[in-house]
Amino acid sequence: SQVPNVLHVLQSQNVGEKIEVKGWVKSLRKQKENVFVDISDGSTGKKLQVLVPQKLFPAGITAGASITAEGILSLSPRGQIELSAENIKIVGKCVLDSYPFAPRKQYQPEYIRQYLHLRPRTNTFSSILRVRSSAVLAIHKYLNSEGYTNVHTPVLTSNDCEGAGEVFKAIPDDINLLKTMVKDKVPLEEAFFDTKTFLSVSGQLHLEAAAHALSKVYTFGPTFRAENSRTRFHLSEFYMLEAEIAFLDNIQDLIMIIEKLIKHVTKSLLDASDNDLKFCHGENKLDLTWINKNFPILTYDEAVAIIKKRSKQFKAEFDDKVGISKEHEIFLVNYCGGIPTFIINWPKSIKPFYMRECENDSTRVASLDLLAPGVGEIVGGSLRENDYNKLKEKLPNSNAQLNWYLDLRKYGGVPTGGFGLGFERYLLLLLGINNIKDVIPFPRWPHNCSL
Ligand code: 4AD
Numbered sequence: 001s002q003v004p005n006v007l008h009v010l011q012s013q014n015v016g017e018k019i020e021v022k023g024w025v026k027s028l029r030k031q032k033e034n035v036f037v038d039i040s041d042g043s044t045g046k047k048l049q050v051l052v053p054q055k056l057f058p059a060g061i062t063a064g065a066s067i068t069a070e071g072i073l074s075l076s077p078r079g080q081i082e083l084s085a086e087n088i089k090i091v092g093k094c095v096l097d098s099y100p101f102a103p104r105k106q107y108q109p110e111y112i113r114q115y116l117h118l119r120p121r122t123n124t125f126s127s128i129l130r131v132r133s134s135a136v137l138a139i140h141k142y143l144n145s146e147g148y149t150n151v152h153t154p155v156l157t158s159n160d161c162e163g164a165g166e167v168f169k170a171i172p173d174d175i176n177l178l179k180t181m182v183k184d185k186v187p188l189e190e191a192f193f194d195t196k197t198f199l200s201v202s203g204q205l206h207l208e209a210a211a212h213a214l215s216k217v218y219t220f221g222p223t224f225r226a227e228n229s230r231t232r233f234h235l236s237e238f239y240m241l242e243a244e245i246a247f248l249d250n251i252q253d254l255i256m257i258i259e260k261l262i263k264h265v266t267k268s269l270l271d272a273s274d275n276d277l278k279f280c281h282g283e284n285k286l287d288l289t290w291i292n293k294n295f296p297i298l299t300y301d302e303a304v305a306i307i308k309k310r311s312k313q314f315k316a317e318f319d320d321k322v323g324i325s326k327e328h329e330i331f332l333v334n335y336c337g338g339i340p341t342f343i344i345n346w347p348k349s350i351k352p353f354y355m356r357e358c359e360n361d362s363t364r365v366a367s368l369d370l371l372a373p374g375v376g377e378i379v380g381g382s383l384r385e386n387d388y389n390k391l392k393e394k395l396p397n398s399n400a401q402l403n404w405y406l407d408l409r410k411y412g413g414v415p416t417g418g419f420g421l422g423f424e425r426y427l428l429l430l431l432g433i434n435n436i437k438d439v440i441p442f443p444r445w446p447h448n449c450s451l
């Protein structure tokens with residue numbers, strides 16, 4: 001038979017065919033004559049029941065073991081496809097004494113997180129991985145249909161785009177190599193590339209270079225932040241979708257682009273009636289009705305006024321230097337009816353150098369954050385300063401390597417705007433999951449990079 005060995009393509013039209021399946025035992029029940037083995041190959045959340053006569057059942061098959069089984073695909077009395085095995089073999093036993101997950105048992109995410117290498121085997125986490133993969137695909141598909149070009153921005157870079165000093169340094173490990181490369185007075189950390197080199201905190205500046213030729217561009221890859229924030233919303237390595245659009249000089253247009261993207265991608269994932277998405281949502285009814293509503297927009301000043309009016313309900317009094325906290329963010333979204341909410345026109349003093357000043361108020365920049373229910377900030381974006389002289393004044397001294405960025409304004413410069421969507425934060429919104437460490441295959445956070 002030509003049926004591929006992938007459970008997600010098995011359908012009732014394959015009934016009657018002889019097939020071979022490969023996968024892992026999720027659970028098994030022994031009855032007098034037969035053993036019922038539920039297997040999964042991870043290509044789908046659905047399991048296949050394999051019916052094995054007792055006399056053919058090899059010793060050593062337990063939950064967690066890997067097997068191959070051959071037989072005729074048939075319909076069970078309840079109308080489900082199952083395999084009547086004529087042959088079943090162990091590929092690898094599972095040492096149950098030390099295996100941390102018992103079949104059909106539910107565990108807390110904190111417990112499962114202790115076993116990152118075995119975590120993909122749990123039903124919940126394999127579902128999350130498949131949803132994550134579908135969401136990546138949905139984003140690429142949508143942006144492609146909107147005429148964007150995908151540009152790979154570098155991971156190794158000499159700029160600290162956000163200027164927050166949260167960069168990881170990237171230097172060769174080989175001191176001897178460095179010593180042979182050191183030129184006059186160049187510090188060791190600049191010996192390899194001739195500049196200080198970091199892991200990218202954002203691909204934005206390179207994306208702006210591409211937008212000045214390709215108009216609508218995006219990049220979707222890992223970014224790195226050395227923040228000492230040990231919250232359920234922060235990772236040291238996270239995936240960011242960044243888009244940059246040329247000839248855009250209006251924050252309302254940027255708002256529309258972001259709102260449309262998030263609604264469209266979310267709707268397409270819900271419409272796919274994905275069993276994994278349903279499985280992740282579980283019993284707790286996650287409210288995603290915001291996909292049919294307009295996202296509210298508040299200015300920073302309006303948001304702060306609302307927070308100050310309710311000051312008693314927060315842990316600490318509002319402090320202009322600290323700004324809007326996570327607690328405030330989540331409150332603001334609830335205040336706006338649980339719909340993702342844009343906060344626009346932030347104080348220039350707390351935002352990066354590249355943001356364009358508001359036309360009517362030079363203390364504010366044309367910028368936005370999108371806050372999501374239960375999560376807080378999921379998007380940050382802005383119009384970019386495209387005036388050569390103004391930008392030159394604002395370039396931070398520490399970013400002396402950014403003359404190329406200034407150049408973009410010299411040769412056919414155009415107004416551009418763009419944004420970055422924290423992909424894991426979006427998944428928290430989509431899935432209603434509590435902790436960002438549970439939506440990325442191998443999370444990195446302070447003191448945790450060993451696996
Ligand atoms: O707001 P941020 O810092 O914006 C930028 O990096 C811009 N250069 C993007 C652009 O305009 N092209 O980061 C964007 C988003 C945040 O809104 C948040 O969702 C996510 O990235 N993010 C994190 N996600 C997980 N862990 C962290 N430590 C994160 N830091 C930011």
Ligand code: MG
Pocket residue numbers: 369377379380
């Ligand atoms: Mg931000």
